[in-house]
Amino acid sequence: MSLCQCVERPKCAWDWCSLGADHSVLLPPWGKTRARIAFMCATHFAIYCEGMTKPIRGLTPPENADEDWKPSLLEMIRHAQIAIDFEDRKRLERGGKS
Secondary structure: OOOOOOOOOOEOOOOOOOOEOOEEEEEOOEOOEOOEEEEEOHHHHHHHHHHHHOOOEOOEOOOOOOOOOOOOHHHHHHHHHHHHHHHHHHHHHOOOOO
16 A cells, blocks of 8 residues: 555556556666656556566576576477467366366
8 A cells, every 4th residue: 555645656567457556666678768666556567577576487597497507498398388388288287268
């Protein structure tokens, strides 16, 4: 919960969210954009933090990786496809459409 309850309080930066901002994040410069501040509600801030701290399979070294391990975009794509296939299988088992 934000300490600020003003009417002028910034809104969450996520496109469809109209909640007031509880957190702010300094986003680094990327490409031609300058560094900027993004305001987020508590829910979207938790999603953002999870996405920024969660390791990316295929790109982040595994815990017991030896010194010969190298990151691979193909491995990252393969792991992502496996995760998508598992989600599709779960959805079909629950009776949903793919």
